[in-house]
Amino acid sequence: MVDSQEMVKKVFTTNSARINTNKGDAYYNSLFEKAKSRLAALRKQPALKDIDLMEVVESEGVNRRDFMKWASATTATLMLPPMFTPLVAQATELMNRVPVVWIELQDCAGNSEAILRSATPTVDDLLFDVLSLEYHHTLQAASGHQAEHQLEDAIHTFKGKYLLFVEGAIPKAMNGQYGTIGPGGETFEDNLKRLSKDAAAVVAVGTCATFGGIPAAAPNPTGAVGVMDIVKGKPIINIPACPANPANMVGVVLHYVLTGQIPELDSLLRPKFAFGYRIHDNCERRAHFDAGEYVEEWGDDGAKNNWCLYKMGCKGPMTFNNCSIIRYNEGANWPIGVGRGCIGCSEPDFWDKYAYERPMADANIKAPTGGVEKTVDEFGLGLLTATSIGIGVHAVASAVAGKRTVHSEDEE
Amino acid sequence: MSKHVVIDPITRIEGHLRIEAVIDDNNVIQEAYSSSTMFRGIEEILKGRDPRDCGLLAMRICGVCTGTHYQRSIEAVEHAFNVTIPKNARLVRNLMQGGLYIHDHIVHFYHLHALDWVDITKALEADPKKTVEEAQKWAKLSGQRPWNASEDNYAAVQERVTKYVKQGRLGIFGNAYWGSKAYKLTPEQNLIGLSHYLDALELQREVAKAQAIFGGKNPHPQSIVVGGVTCVQDIKNPVRVAEFKDIIQKALKFTKQAYLPDVYMAGTMYADEALEGVGGGLGNFMSYGDFNLDDLPFYNSAKLFPSGIVMNKDLSKVYELDQTKITEDVTHAWYEGTTNKHPYDGVTDPKYTGFREKKDGIAYLDTENKYSWIKSPLYDDERMEVGPLARMVVAVAKGDERISKYVTKFLKNGNLPTKVLFSTVGRTAARAIETELMCDVLIEWCDELAANVASGDLSTWTEFDFDKVAKDAQGFGMAEAPRGSLGHWVKIKDGKVINYQAVVPSTWNAAPKDYKGRLGAYEASLVGTKVVNPDEPLEIIRTVHSFDPCIACAVHIVDTKGKELAVYKVDPVGGCRA
Numbered sequence: 001m002v003d004s005q006e007m008v009k010k011v012f013t014t015n016s017a018r019i020n021t022n023k024g025d026a027y028y029n030s031l032f033e034k035a036k037s038r039l040a041a042l043r044k045q046p047a048l049k050d051i052d053l054m055e056v057v058e059s060e061g062v063n064r065r066d067f068m069k070w071a072s073a074t075t076a077t078l079m080l081p082p083m084f085t086p087l088v089a090q091a092t093e094l095m096n097r098v099p100v101v102w103i104e105l106q107d108c109a110g111n112s113e114a115i116l117r118s119a120t121p122t123v124d125d126l127l128f129d130v131l132s133l134e135y136h137h138t139l140q141a142a143s144g145h146q147a148e149h150q151l152e153d154a155i156h157t158f159k160g161k162y163l164l165f166v167e168g169a170i171p172k173a174m175n176g177q178y179g180t181i182g183p184g185g186e187t188f189e190d191n192l193k194r195l196s197k198d199a200a201a202v203v204a205v206g207t208c209a210t211f212g213g214i215p216a217a218a219p220n221p222t223g224a225v226g227v228m229d230i231v232k233g234k235p236i237i238n239i240p241a242c243p244a245n246p247a248n249m250v251g252v253v254l255h256y257v258l259t260g261q262i263p264e265l266d267s268l269l270r271p272k273f274a275f276g277y278r279i280h281d282n283c284e285r286r287a288h289f290d291a292g293e294y295v296e297e298w299g300d301d302g303a304k305n306n307w308c309l310y311k312m313g314c315k316g317p318m319t320f321n322n323c324s325i326i327r328y329n330e331g332a333n334w335p336i337g338v339g340r341g342c343i344g345c346s347e348p349d350f351w352d353k354y355a356y357e358r359p360m361a362d363a364n365i366k367a368p369t370g371g372v373e374k375t376v377d378e379f380g381l382g383l384l385t386a387t388s389i390g391i392g393v394h395a396v397a398s399a400v401a402g403k404r405t406v407h408s409e410d411e412e
Numbered sequence: 413m414s415k416h417v418v419i420d421p422i423t424r425i426e427g428h429l430r431i432e433a434v435i436d437d438n439n440v441i442q443e444a445y446s447s448s449t450m451f452r453g454i455e456e457i458l459k460g461r462d463p464r465d466c467g468l469l470a471m472r473i474c475g476v477c478t479g480t481h482y483q484r485s486i487e488a489v490e491h492a493f494n495v496t497i498p499k500n501a502r503l504v505r506n507l508m509q510g511g512l513y514i515h516d517h518i519v520h521f522y523h524l525h526a527l528d529w530v531d532i533t534k535a536l537e538a539d540p541k542k543t544v545e546e547a548q549k550w551a552k553l554s555g556q557r558p559w560n561a562s563e564d565n566y567a568a569v570q571e572r573v574t575k576y577v578k579q580g581r582l583g584i585f586g587n588a589y590w591g592s593k594a595y596k597l598t599p600e601q602n603l604i605g606l607s608h609y610l611d612a613l614e615l616q617r618e619v620a621k622a623q624a625i626f627g628g629k630n631p632h633p634q635s636i637v638v639g640g641v642t643c644v645q646d647i648k649n650p651v652r653v654a655e656f657k658d659i660i661q662k663a664l665k666f667t668k669q670a671y672l673p674d675v676y677m678a679g680t681m682y683a684d685e686a687l688e689g690v691g692g693g694l695g696n697f698m699s700y701g702d703f704n705l706d707d708l709p710f711y712n713s714a715k716l717f718p719s720g721i722v723m724n725k726d727l728s729k730v731y732e733l734d735q736t737k738i739t740e741d742v743t744h745a746w747y748e749g750t751t752n753k754h755p756y757d758g759v760t761d762p763k764y765t766g767f768r769e770k771k772d773g774i775a776y777l778d779t780e781n782k783y784s785w786i787k788s789p790l791y792d793d794e795r796m797e798v799g800p801l802a803r804m805v806v807a808v809a810k811g812d813e814r815i816s817k818y819v820t821k822f823l824k825n826g827n828l829p830t831k832v833l834f835s836t837v838g839r840t841a842a843r844a845i846e847t848e849l850m851c852d853v854l855i856e857w858c859d860e861l862a863a864n865v866a867s868g869d870l871s872t873w874t875e876f877d878f879d880k881v882a883k884d885a886q887g888f889g890m891a892e893a894p895r896g897s898l899g900h901w902v903k904i905k906d907g908k909v910i911n912y913q914a915v916v917p918s919t920w921n922a923a924p925k926d927y928k929g930r931l932g933a934y935e936a937s938l939v940g941t942k943v944v945n946p947d948e949p950l951e952i953i954r955t956v957h958s959f960d961p962c963i964a965c966a967v968h969i970v971d972t973k974g975k976e977l978a979v980y981k982v983d984p985v986g987g988c989r990a
Binding site: 104135139140142 | 418419420421422423424425426427428449450451452453454456457460462464465468472473474475476478519523524527532572573576581583584585586587588589590610613614616617620621623624625626627628629630631632633634635637639640642643644645646648762764766767770773774775870871872873875948949953964
């Protein structure tokens with residue numbers, strides 16, 4: 001685990017990282033002072049849970065040195081300079097000062113399941129010590145009226161202070177009646193509006209909550225939309241992906257605890273610390289892309305030798321996410337690791353744009369030496385507006401020459 | 413005067429479920445209604461897509477039985493294309509699917525169900541020393557040492573939770589039915605349950621990791637494709653296979669030393685209810701069968717879990733499963749008409765009629781008419797229960813030696829008669845029995861995979877000519893999810909999906925009444941149950957949870973006539989692909 005954290009740190013601090021993370025000493029010095037006073041103020045607040053985090057951490061056989069290594073890797077993941085490491089460690093201890101309410105709407109519970117797989121911190125620490133999780137449909141003990149009261153109590157007690165995590169899309173069609181919840185049969189839309197009113201910020205977790213995800217895939221039978229289409233006048237943080245990586249969920253809370261503000265976001269409201277890079281930028285198979293070595297058919301020699309999956313439909317070049325670095329399930333693996341290629345699950349409309357096992361015929365990937373020249377903002381906007389992406393040639397040309405048929409989007 | 417109780421949301425499940433119950437003066441449930449209140453329309457979304465892409469999308473029907481939907485969808489297309497997968501692919505799929513069973517059962521028992529049996533507030537009164545003795549008592553029943561037999565451990569758990577409780581806010585443990593007389597464990601037993609709740613959080617993380625070794629991630633793995641699997645490098649690396657096996661071995665140890673003893677403990681403390689058959693329900697059991705043991709096409713393959721039907725708890729007779737006898741009825745579901753058609757031909761239009769009335773802020777289902785987004789599936793015009801208990805019942809009735817051995821051993825060790833199985837307790841026990849079985853077979857399959865690869869077979873995919881096979885085809889993928897029978901049916905024309913249908917465990921179990929007024933499995937299991945306190949309906953939650961509800965899976969539509977739905981006009985976003 002610590003090794004993979006070192007890797008994360010390396011990637012995020014290396015000079016070749018394409019997103020401009022260095023905002024200059026003046027910026028960081030002022031943020032540092034701000035974070036210091038924020039943490040001091042939080043410490044003075046009555047504790048929701050008073051814990052000795054080191055005691056908890058040590059009870060799991062992790063020593064102070066390892067914990068600080070974790071804090072330093074996390075600092076890098078949050079794209080902050082090393083001077084913030086001790087503050088990140090402190091913020092972790094104070095994370096439970098920020099209550100979290102987690103609701104589920106048009107969802108499959110995939111993101112709830114994902115947070116159950118959290119390794120850093122581990123899920124039992126999250127539930128008992130690190131987070132103040134006030135309400136969580138899939139995990140909480142109470143049901144029915146008792147659950148409703150628990151929720152009411154949390155949003156009143158922590159008015160203006162809690163982070164509202166939302167999992168799942170919101171059906172707008174048929175006056176929102178494709179989803180109701182609670183004894184009174186409140187629609188998901190009303191439920192979300194009511195619960196977000198007094199939240200400090202709303203965190204949309206998973207692609208359904210961020211961009212509508214699967215319910216919003218064509219022809220969108222229920223008129224499903226994401227949180228940002230419903231909630232107005234509140235800070236919204238989108239953590240897309242299907243499911244979202246638990247490391248990014250924890251990262252967002254940590255950043256909020258540390259600075260009292262939401263992390264810097266891209267044009268799609270995604271935190272840049274997690275979505276500042278393309279999958280392609282840090283892909284373990286990138287060298288094969290650069291060398292023009294592609295898997296041409298499932299299970300072929302290219303597959304046996306871990307060649308690039310672009311021609312099998314990998315959308316890593318168009319997808320912004322840190323899974324090529326952080327991976328899943330304690331770093332056990334990730335989709336490209338198992339030879340399947342990226343389906344672009346952290347991008348809007350990916351079900352209709354990306355999630356198929358053929359390459360994008362008009363997404364001519366730029367030749368490797370040219371590098372990736374656009375920033376995340378430009379690329380994200382480009383995807384939403386441009387009809388074709390228009391970069392380089394050789395990947396698609398060789399795909400067409402290969403034995404598999406390449407269907408263009410127009411043909412479908 | 414009878415009391416009409418509304419429980420919404422039912423928590424510690426996947427999806428959105430509402431239960432309403434009418435309870436008489438003696439606190440006995442007279443009527444029960446199961447309703448799903450969320451709809452997404454995934455099958456409609458699948459239409460017009462390339463059949464090769466269905467698996468990724470259909471998997472998102474559920475984030476819990478995620479890999480099961482994935483595999484069934486791919487199998488349905490393979491069936492349509494007449495493609496049989498290579499041995500490595502079959503074994504890897506079995507390993508991923510088996511890992512899912514283990515993960516799901518452990519998470520279900522400890523994190524979604526245990527708090528219906530275990531009162532954590534009572535655990536704080538326990539004596540850690542006596543707790544060790546208690547743990548030894550239950551583990552001994554199957555000749556095991558307890559998972560954790562140290563006094564220090566129990567004291568530490570107690571201290572951790574005491575600290576947590578003293579902070580004044582119980583978070584996700586807040587406002588439950590703590591202290592209810594329906595809880596029957598002693599303080600020491602509660603402490604064991606609580607301690608294992610924490611250990612299981614850790615263990616499930618490991619088991620999910622095992623699935624990710626071959627699946628890329630969990631939930632929502634990504635390595636299964638029409639024709640095989642993609643994880644060649646993980647298959648050919650002996651270290652990866654060994655890593656998987658290690659984790660399963662740890663899960664087996666946990667199952668023997670914690671999970672099974674805890675079920676003995678709960679089973680014994682709640683034995684009266686089990687013997688009375690509380691929560692027994694329909695008594696009709698069905699299994700689609702699961703886990704292919706040879707390399708024939710999956711519908712012809714020998715299975716670890718046999719398929720079949722058992723009626724009225726009669727183990728002396730078992731009927732062969734015939735998928736053509738499956739139909740769905742929508743008399744009490746929010747769809748047009750009362751169609752009772754096979755999944756290939758089902759026609760359904762959403763017709764939401766809402767609640768009957770709202771009084772004092774509480775809405776009531778229109779139970780005489782339509783009251784759920786879940787349809788009512790029928791097998792040969794009969795209601796069925798599916799799930800681990802159904803798998804055990806069908807296997808035992810069929811005389812399956814391997815599974816019968818596990819069931820018999822469990823009953824003998826626990827000194828329990830067979831009839832305890834037909835109850836809420838039995839449904840929970842079946843899941844534990846199955847977990848031990850799955851761990852054992854997975855360990856064997858790891859060795860089989862390693863041996864096959866070592867013999868030089870690296871084949872992971874079967875080639876097919878898409879343009880030819882996808883011209884005009886139909887197929888189904890039918891097997892078992894951890895919570896019961898799960899099938900996908902697909903019709904393909906000119907390379908595109910023209911109809912898609914899933915009939916899944918919670919459709920069978922959580923369904924409303926049918927056209928003859930017969931109850932669904934949840935409903936049937938609740939009627940006749942006595943609750944201690946109607947304002948704290950712990951018994952209802954416990955029985956419903958014993959099915960491991962997974963409601964998002966259960967709600968779907970087959971087809972809409974053009975774009976016109978019953979109460980509104982669909983505004984397609986992004987246009988239709990068909």
